[in-house]
Amino acid sequence: MEKIGLQRIKKIIRGIGYGLEAVFVTLLCGVSVLLCGSISWMFDTWKYLNMDELMYQLNAPITGTNEGMILDYINACIPAVIIVILLVIAVLFGMRKKKGYHLVLGLIAAASVLAAGGSLKYAWDRLDIGNYSKNQSTYSSFIDDNYVSPNDVELKFPEQKRNLIYIYLESLETTFTSKENGGGFEEDTIPELTALAQENEDFSGADPALNGGYSMPSTTWTVAAMFAHSSGLPLVLPGGANSEVAQEVFLPEVQTIGDVLEDAGYRQTLLIGSDATFGSRRQLYMEHGNFDIKDYNYAVEAGWIPADYRVWWGYEDEKLFSFAKEELLNLSQSGEPFNLTMLTVDTHFEDGWVCELCRNQFEDDQYANVMACSSHQISEFIQWIRQQDFYENTTIVITGDHPTMDSDFCEDVPEDYVRKMYTVYINPAAETADPSLRREYTTFDDFPTTLAGLGVEIEGNRLGLGTNLFSDEMTLTELYGTDRMAQELQKKSKLMEEFAAGIEPEEEEVVEENLPTALVTVYEYDSMSGQLPVQISEINDAGKGIGTVNVAVWTEEDQSDLQWMQAEQQEDGTFWMNIDVPEFNYKTGEYHIDVYLVDADGNQNIIGSTIGVVY
Template identity: 50%
Template sequence: MDTKDEAKEELKQDSPENEKIKFTVHKKIIRIIVIAIGFLAAFLSLLIATSISWMFRTWTGLTMNELMFHIQSPIQGTDHGIIISYILSCILVSIGITMLIGIIYKFVKKKRGLILLASAVVSVIAAGTSINHMWSRLDIKAYASNKNTYSTFIDDNYIDPKSVNITFPEQKRNLVYIYLESMENTYADENHGGAFEKNVIPELTELSNKNENFSGDHKTLNGGISLNGTGWTVAAMFAQSSGLPLLIPIEGNSMNEQDSFLPGLTTIGDILKDAGYTQSLVLGSDANFGGRKLFYTQHGMYDIYDYYYSKDNGQIPEDYHVFWGYEDSKLFDFAKQHLLEAGASDEPFNMTILTVDTHFEDGYLCEDCQDTFGDNQYANVMACSSKRVTDFVNWIQEQDFYENTTIVISGDHPTMDSDFCEDVDNSYDRKVYTTYINSAADTKNDTYRQYSTFDNFPTTLASLGVEIEGNRLGLGTNLFSSEATLMEKYDKNTIDIELDKKSKLMEKLTKDIVVPEPEEELTAEAEEDSSEETEIIPAEIEVTPYDFRTGKYEVMVKNLPADTDVQALRCAVWAEEDQSDLKWYEAELQADGSYITKVWAADFAYKVSEYNIHIYTLDTEGEPHLLAEAAGEITR
């Protein structure tokens, strides 16, 4: 091509026609980007709005503490119905509305941009309105302020069990403690202290009135108030066992991923263990959920009989799963078996049982449930639970060991069902169901007591004939005594506000909670590269057999070479060939110079398999060096 032709080509490229084409293309790209941003903004805003609406429909009495707990808890162990409900009510609804906007946009020829803009703006306004409603309803400003303010309320009122004399009777009594999921006095009729027109729990009402609920001479139902930090299952079990709220400084983590559960705390499980009790926890769901297994194994060495125990020991088929695991009819059958075994022993026993059928939303309708309340499924489930629990108590009372056994029945927390209590007047004090049966202690007077679930801690011990110096433990008071409770000294709102604030004592008790640094661990690819480039340093490695009761096995590293440069020691653990399930653990240095790593089955969804273990040292510069290789195993 000669010079003249080149000049013509340049003129052609710079011609107005070409510039117009370029402008059109750029304009089209920008338009596509703007449209995509509009649809994305509409979808995300709709998702925010529907999520907030779903949240308040699902948890009607939601507090900021409970919201933070649910956000931090893992999905593992959660009822699939809740997850499906969120997908249907939020994700699919948001996608559906966004697609509808897209269809309108496609078929409308004029003012498309205006339609998309209006849709995005309306969606953003809906999201903003929802966020503002959430901010106000949860009082997030006050929550944030309280979290940055210290209070001495807990510190001043807490009684450490180690600081007082606790004396057991010569013949120790057995304890059966039954947590009833979401069970409130509210469900009884007004004549018996409830808030419903028709009594949904007649058998439990009669059981409580025949025994002790601390209503004095009122002859009506009475129960514990659920205060801040006690309003979900693991928090309720923690509060009734320790007399403290479960207010923990975890961000993006949960207690089942910790190595310890407030090890400096003394609970009823610790006290009974030291007194020679054998202890067990029986439940039809995954005990790991919310850190329950960790709590009960570390505070009392409870034997854990949960959903996975029943699967592994042939009590239910391998593929059996309803609601949260298995239903309460099976729970009480299994509990009877364990009670007969415990009752045949010469040692005193403590069995803790947690029901699940009455969990929100609407509960689990088993084949034994009748339609007494028509299409109100939750009422039918509650009525079924009332009869089943009472039948179980009657069975215990027929056993030889009953004469020396105390039964405590308590709701864990008020229900979170979205509409079951929507007609209950706001002035009604919603309390969890409470009764003490065959207690070794008697009340000092006929006074109607105002109390919280914290008071169950010392009161349960007193019901076993235990003498407690001062009649107070944790934040709780022995209700069989005449000592005033916190609820009788302060109003509920004052206590809730003070519990929400920072506490030096709670900081001390929760100092062992570890919050992992984000993404500090090596990636699987880095693990592979470093294994190829480093020479293996000899060391003595021991891997313990898997313990299904605690849900873990341990890796111990001993006799490290004296010249090994160790700033830290980490273990990479995986079972899949592509290392897609790889987990990293920080080893703990022991006093004798050895290192111990705890590998939790929950981190691998309890997959039965052999696991590869690579142990690395980190030098002063943070560089990893392969120390040793080993193998572990998770078994049934």
């Protein structure tokens, strides 16, 4: 009897063990499928996702997220998980009394681990997590050295303060105009916006091709873009600070245009057709300028729309522009200078929202139709503003917030095409110092440029990391180039850490990492030899040694004729090289020159830029 009882106990234990093994492997397989599906869905949905945005969004409030996006995730991932789990259960149940049971169990577990590992490796490479981790352990003094606080310079407003209408266009790029106008498409999808930019100021100088601001790292999603435009800073937050900023405070020591205008007595309103809580936009505008937040929730509470009305992210742009007209009439009658900041939403990825006003101009290309519809609505809105009494004393800024995240709209745009944010200043109280000059700028430059457009005199013409584009002061992009700026902005900043911690930065400069620098001099072109001499001197290698000095030269705006050369070291320590002009078909005009130092460890940094001229 004891033997029989012992055998029964062993059988029960064995059965429990089999059951636990089956449950573990089934759950492992389900988790693996969920992980693989989630990663695939993430990159299908956010084709241009980066680690900065991912880390921010993981900690920011999700309240107000488009319900369609949540349902899309559920439909894309959950059914597959359920089906696979049921299949695994069926297979294990059928094999439970057969010899190959544990072999099948092991194969399912191994396949699950391999699939999960492969997906994680894909995400690691796609998000460039290795380089992100390296940057997060490396300090750069770029922001610290170049940041100008509004508290440290004199801002002189005109006696009669001008009104501001600032319109963020969701995902709107200069890319969407025609190639003839500097875009990336055969046919212009935003013709009215193209005309507005060409008739007003986009800082393209004498060039008819549209111009716009580069979107730098940590400015490529909505709240980061709005922060960059209004503060001249990227939304760079140290590890662990995201949740605090998202839920409690939003970089309280940073001074934005909202803070500046509030101090100047402006009445400010944020008007958007989605929930302002999403992505911490409510915190940004309430804490920096004390804006009246009139979002989707406000529209419901105020009776602008029915309580059960919700499309896309809240309500569509057709209603937004209608509400904006009423809001502008009310603000203009208040007797105070006002700032109405707006954000459209119809052109959000994926493929945008087709409203009743949209036409099928581009056949089956829904996103192009939505872009064209948005362009038409904005043009009509601007025409209405121009007919109002308050227009004469009002400056209008229209700008794309960040590059589109749509997965396939730009798939036919050449990879070397330089994508910029749509930008136009209408009725500014300033004129460009050199009307013929095409400027190179980022969205950081919109901060001081907007104030200058309101007639504000800015001591030094710089705020944040931005430069007043109406002035003749060079932008950081023109000084350092976009590549170096992007490289440095991805690293940690002592100043941004102080801002995130709520610490008012000290006046002295913070230096964490010396950057290599040099003086680049271009001498007169020798037409007999066809050579343009270049000297690189006063090289500061930042203590890292000099390996080689490489020089990039190009004449075309799109850098299609870019050539790399290597400078030779002289006995006096300087480096010399000659640009062989015949290699550029004896082209006359400007030769753009970027000089890079490769240090002893193989790291390459830009150390200077200049322009040579061949007559």
